[in-house]
Each structure stands twice: as structure tokens, then as C-alpha cells.
Amino acid sequence: MARVSGHKAKAIGARSPLGRRFGERTGVELAKLGLETEEDLLRHYPRRYVERGACTPLDVGTPGEPVTYIAEVVHLTKRFARDRRMQIISVTISDGTSTLPLTFFARQAYLASHLERQLKVGTVAMFAGTLKQGLHGQRELTHPEVEPLDSWDDEETARREAGRPVPIYGATTKLPSWKIRDAIRTVLDPLTEAEVLDPVPAEIVSRRGLMSELAALRAIHMPEDKRDSSRARHRLRYDEAFLLQTALARRRADLAAFDAQPRPAVEGGLVTAFDAQLPFTLTDGQVAVAGEIGADLAAAAPMQRLLQGEVGSGKTVVALRAMLQVVDNGGQAALLAPTEVLAHQHARTIRALLGPLGEAGMLGGSSEGTRVALLTGSLGAAARKAALLQAASGEAGIVVGTHALLGERVQFADLGLVVVDEQHRFGVEQRDALRAKGKVMPHQLYMTATPIPRSVAMTFFGDVEVSTLREIPAGRSPIATHVVPAGNARWMERVWSKVAEEIDGGGRVYVVAPRISSTQEEEGVDVDASLTGEGEQKRSPGATELVDGGPDSTANVEDAAAWLRRFSGLDPAAIGVMHGRLTTEEKDAAMAAFAWGAVPVLVSTTVIEVGVDVPEATMMVVLDADRFGLSQLHQLRGRVGRGSKPGTCLVVSWTEAGSSSQERLTILAETLDGFRLAEADLEQRREGDILGAAQSGRATSLRLLRVIADADIIEQARADARELISEDPNLAHHPELLIAITQLVDPDHEEFLDRV
């Protein structure tokens, strides 16, 4: 592998503009860092700075890692190797606290004396290389690159540079930080203001009090002081936010330019009849959001709206009203769900909520009503044909389904609204495929139960409007969450006896484990895998017994079920299992047996994470809870307390008291606020993880911008970008900006911008 990528880097690096400018070898090394053009080089910002004179801690870094240290030479000895053919120079450097041995070999005498001169005791210099583990386990550097700190040619430069922080760059073993700095300076120093294209319009630069683009580049690579570099960072962060927001604002404008068919509220139609028969009143939040959606549907531009709300906040009811408004106008709505289980459940819920209104043409059905069709991959040929016909004829006003909805043979009479549940589980092409089934572009509503902090929504979903349901409808029961240390046998016994008590009291209990079996990959967050059976690669065998398990093993469904059967005192027939390796029929059967109460304990992977609604479920035990993100745990525990009885969630973990993993679980126990948890998650993890892996473009386009910490910048940039696009939709008057955005929206980035 390494060799292959090395070849690739070589081929690219040698031919790259940087290879031509700085020589083939340097070009190859720069290519390893992903740097091929001068622009790349200028955007290779320092990772950090060190104050000149201050040493960097020498105990940071593990063997195998490239490191750069600033340290003082405290010892030097020179001796001949046994064969006297070369000299060995041993040097010790110190940061004032710890020391590190360096070894140099010199075949030529002049090299040896050069090193001796360069590394006189008391010299402070930069040392870079790859840490090695010595014979006795000690860390050491062999033949590091050395750069004396003050090797300036003339005194004036020396004086000017002396006060500056030293930038430390991401480097390779062969190309240390200071050589990268020198290459950057070679490109940067001769640049003039006129040569640096500023993507941000001058008017905004001055209104926001930003430094010029060139000044920012100079200040980030060679700051006078800390303030200077932080101003530069602010400017460059604004650039990133602004480019992204402008691209999103343009997309928003482009989509809005498509014609959509207005589907306004119809007096005395299905929506009115539906509201009249609802067994509850809508919450204020539902009314407000329904109003926003209703207005969007009435417009001639396609709706692009993300509806986010806690699990159980009543999104489905709101979405159903939107679907009915479209049906009232003679159109159809499609609801795309990520899994078979969810599609079935949606169809069931929607049919139940509609009652006779969803049984048009059937005995006892309402004559003004419509029909709900269900289309999934597992349907038999006859049922599939019937569903296809209902969709194509328009007989079904609402078509619920999985990926099967995207098939070529699926046609609609008049598709007016596409609702995508858990939208982040679908790729762009999938959503586009469904959208393309409308005669004109359908209105689009995306739903997610993963709360997204506002600044994240603005970064990643900046081109859609966001509606949020914040309250949980009255009548929902509270969930009490407790953290249980897995290492405490007494507590664990208590957990299992509580499961049995809960069942005796008529409750239902979920037990969740990260893996299916001890020899199996963690099932993780990917619900789709449960459909396709993919994503279940083998990993090295893990733990076997939960009871003997330790911090190094991962809990799994098979073992947890076996253990429950043995130790909870429950009838083995009361314990069911659920995971992605089961067939669709097995999954449906397991879900159904749990929902009826025939099998009141369900041991499962995270396939139950999303949307599963069994009101009788009162308790959940999550094993190895620290393997999951906070938002995911919150999502999981939302499966209980959905009925009239309060819920209990026991999160079991081997994490040590006081560790950051333990702290996260404590936050989970303390709050039911999904937004707070999403933020806590983001504070600890890279934002990419939380939104899934599809943000391929983020790494290259967002170098400095941090979605939580820079919320203010993102907000400003969005306002500026929207204003600019409303004045100059095609950026005809801002060619530099257009170029910058076109680069941003290359095929790699499309996915990124197209998160929704």
C-alpha cells in the first residue's frame, strides 16, 4: 500500500508546478502533503506557533511519528565507529525539563566538524525527524534535520525575525517544517496586493473590518505576534465561511428558480377532515411549523425545508398534514424511509392516523379520502404490482417506501411532494432519483431526529430553510437515565434483576449492544446495513462472555441474550434478538413479537435506533454505551417512555470515573435536551463524524473554520452571501468569487453541498 501511494506521490509531485519550481524531490515530498500548486502551498497554514526562545516539550510524540522540536543542546560527544570509517556524534537536547538523545553519523571529517560547530552546547535550534524507539525502549532521533534558529544572512533580517513566533507546519520526515516555511516564503514574499485575488468583495471586507487577503496570508505564515496571527485566522475563517455560504445561497437561488406547482391549502379538504378527527390537539410548535410548510407548498418555487425535532416531537403528524395538502390539490406524496422496518411502521402509523380517510374506495372508507400504498424491496410480485399500479394511476395519494421507491419502474401520476425521513441516510443521487419522478420539481421536505445545532445547520444545510419542533407533545413520559459501571458486579446483577422486574410489571425492555456477535464488526450507526446485509465485515474475534468481559471486549447481542437467559430468571422464550443479519421477515417477526408483548425483551444492535415506536417499551439497557455518540444514545433512549409510563435508561460502561467518556455519559444522564447533547458531542468530536462520512469536501474547503466555535462568523457570512446573491445572482460582477466557488463545487464537493 505504502509503496503504491509513494509511487503516485512521486509521479504527481515530480510533474507538479511545485516540483518544477522547487525540484523534483521537494515536489514529491510536498505532494505527500497534498500540495501541488503554489495556491496549495499558501493555504498550507501553520498548525501552531512556538515562541522563539521557548522550547517545545520533548516528551510529546511517540515512536514512528514525525516531530519538530525547538530545544537546547546540552551535551555533545564525538567518537569513531569501531571500524573507524565514520564518526558517531551523540547529542543530547533539552527543553529544560526532559532530554532527548540524538545520533548523527558522519563519514567525512568535514561533516563531523560542521555538525560539531552547528551544535555547540547552548545552541537553541529546531530538530525534526521521525522518533525511533531505541534498544532500551528510550525515544531517540537519528539524523534529525537541524535548523539553527537564527541563521539569517544579515543583521536586519535577524533583528526583524527574532521577535516573531515560529510557525510549525505539518511536515514529512524528509521535508521538515522550516523547509516548508522557506518554500512558502519563496512564493509569498514577492506577491503584491494586485496579484492576490480576494474572493470577498471589497465592500464586505471594509464593512466587516477585515484585513486584506495578502495581509492575512502574510500574517498567518509570519505573524509579528499572537494578535497578528489571530486576526489573520479570523479573516481566513471568514473567507471559508463566505465561500461556502455563497455557494449555498446560489444553490438555493437556483432551486428556487425551478417551477413547482403551487399546492395551496384547500378549504374543507382532507387536511380539515384530518384535523377534525385527530385524537389530540397540535402543539404550538406543530402549528407554527405546519404554517411554514403550508405556505411553502402554496408557492410556485419548490419547497426545500428541513424539519428537525426530537424523537417523538410529532414530525410525522406534521409531514402527513403536508402530504394531505398536496393530495387536496390532486397531487401525490412519497415518503422515503431508510429501512424496511421504518417504512412498514410509517405506513402503519399513517394508515392508523388517517383511519377511514386513508381507505378511499374500500368498504367503510371515506369517499373524499385517499389510499396509502407501501412499496419495499421485500414485497411479493403481486403486492408489488398492485402498489406500482396504485402509484402510477394516482389512486394512492400517499406512497411510502424504501429505496425500492427509486426504481425505474416506479411511476407517479402526479408527484407533488417528496418527504425524506432521516435524510442524512440517503445519498444525493437517491434523493435526486425520487425528485425526478415529478412532472415538475416536487416540493421537498426532509426530516431528521438528529438535532443539528444552528451553526452546523447553516454550514451544511445553508441552502434549505430549517423548521424545528422543540417541545415534546404533552403526555409523553419522562426518561430517567443512570450510568452503571460495568465493572461493578453487584450493580450489574441489579441491572438484570430490574429487567426481570420490569417485565413482571408488564413492561418491555430493549437491551442494546454494539455488536451482533463476538466475532463481528460493530454494527454502528449504519441502519442501511440492516437492509443490504453489507457493512458486516469480519473483525478479529473479541470478547466472549459478558460476565467475564472486561474493558477490552465489546458487548454483543448473542452473548447478552445468552447471559440474560441464564441470569435474569426470565423465561428464555421471553428474550428475542434483532440485528442487521436477520432476514426482513425475521426482523419484522421479532419487532411484531416485541410490540405485542409475546417476547417482551429485545436484545438488539442499533437497528432500533431510528423511529421504532412501541409505546409499551419502558426500559432500555445500553451495553458498552461509551462506544456510541451522545446524539446516538439520546436517539436510542427515545425508544422508551413513548407511552403513558415513564421510561428508564441504564447506560452501562467500563469507562473510568473522571474520564472524558464517563463525563459524556453523565451529561446524557443529566439532560433530555437533544440540542445540548449534539453540541456536547461536537465539542468532543470532529463535526464530520456526527453528520456522517459524506462530507468529502469538508477537509479541503474548511481548513480553519470550526462549526461550533465560529458560529458568529458563519452567521455573518451567511447574511453577507445571501445579500450579495440577491443583488447579483449569477455573480456577473464578482468574477473572482465565481472562480473560487466553481473550484469549491467541483465533483468532490458536490456531495458536500448536497447534504440535503
Ligand code: ADP
Ligand atoms: P416523530 O416522528 O417526531 O418521532 P411522531 O410524529 O411519530 O414523532 O409522534 C410521536 C407520538 O406522539 C405519536 O404516537 C404521535 O401520534 C404522538 N403525537 C404527535 N403529536 C402529538 C400531539 N400534538 N399531542 C399528543 N400526541 C402527539
Ligand code: MG
Ligand atoms: Mg417519526
